[in-house]
């Protein structure tokens with residue numbers, strides 16, 4: 001059953017209705033802020049670090065040399081990894097774009113913020129959707145901005161294309177980018193406009209020249225860094241590449257240059273972009289006070305012929321396989337994060353929010369979140385361990401697997417949600433893997449370790465109570481935002 005898109009009740013509360021109750025705790029918040037300001041005045045803290053997230057779209061675990069690619073040349077990321085830390089058990093909270101990005105921005109599982117599916121039960125938000133990330137959700141950008149950070153977003157947002165859901169309404173002082181995926185272009189029977197490039201809330205180009213996206217994103221990031229030497233900043237660059245098309249885009253300087261067709265060209269331009277951004281940080285004299293995270297929103301999807309690689313992980317993007325949800329991660333912060341190390345502890349993109357809040361000395365979010373502070377792991381503290389007792393693999397609304405320590409249990413399911421359109425496949429039995437030894441998930445150890453299966457099933461049940469599963473609501477879910485009259489994003493009439 002696809003979920004009802006009905007605005008009344010259910011999971012998608014009207015934006016306006018949700019904003020009023022926020023006034024009640026305002027006095028308490030004001031008091032807390034005043035206290036925070038007073039204590040800061042009494043004991044001035046050093047300038048908190050600049051924080052940069054570089055996120056790629058659909059780039060696989062095995063697509064870059066620091067994670068084993070011998071096909072793509074990624075010299076800039078090689079250097080970043082030599083000077084920084086590789087997170088080799090880093091998970092996105094979903095195998096698809098919108099839920100993964102919602103989790104990164106809010107530190108919460110997609111079901112918690114109700115962006116685990118679109119208004120028709122499909123996997124990701126489409127153009128002209130009535131729903132988006134609820135304006136009352138506190139994003140990384142809002143928490144850091146409140147702490148005095150300059151904030152900017154560049155690139156693919158994909159958390160709602162209507163005005164109340166845009167990055168500028170979620171804590172970003174400026175925005176330049178495409179509001180959703182690079183393949184969401186006009187098509188028969190849909191109200192989808194030409195793919196727009198937005199500056200803040202205004203369409204400045206449509207259709208945008210997709211060949212130039214990575215280059216322009218990198219140049220805008222460099223400019224932002226140059227202009228913000230004097231003030232701590234949070235910069236979120238969500239590259240639209242290699243993206244969702246059969247022939248990813250790259251600028252002429254990179255096209256036809258790799259050994260892996262259009263996909264490889266796009267990956268190598270993303271490597272160049274990372275190099276430009278790190279060089280700008282160094283040139284601004286900010287290397288000793290900046291932390292950069294480079295990662296991807298989910299694994300490379302299955303394509304014929306093959307494009308990206310998730311090797312040595314099993315499975316493809318858009319699924320709950322390791323290849324779908326484990327992503328490459330590099331953390332670079334010279335002098336703070338020790339160089340040339342690997343972290344094999346389980347971490348997630350949801351952990352960025354609480355970790356950044358700690359580093360910035362910002363206020364933690366008022367609502368419950370699922371991410372944990374992983375600074376002890378990033379700093380290389382020898383006794384540091386994963387703060388996650390269990391990690392949950394949801395596909396759309398369905399809980400499909402749980403990992404704890406080395407063990408991943410694919411739950412027994414009467415019908416398995418699959419694909420990006422919310423379709424269901426037949427039943428499947430439980431399977432247990434030690435994903436630290438068997439990243440391809442080929443050897444089923446369920447019969448040999450019934451006690452582990454039972455423990456992970458208990459963890460799954462606890463997750464269902466809090467976050468829900470399929471049609472069962474969870475007590476910890478919060479509504480998505482909703483608008484009554486979604487409109488396509490178009491160029492202003494005068495410039496069309």
Ligand SMILES: [Ca+2]
Nearest residue numbers: 057058097297
């Ligand atoms: Ca994606």
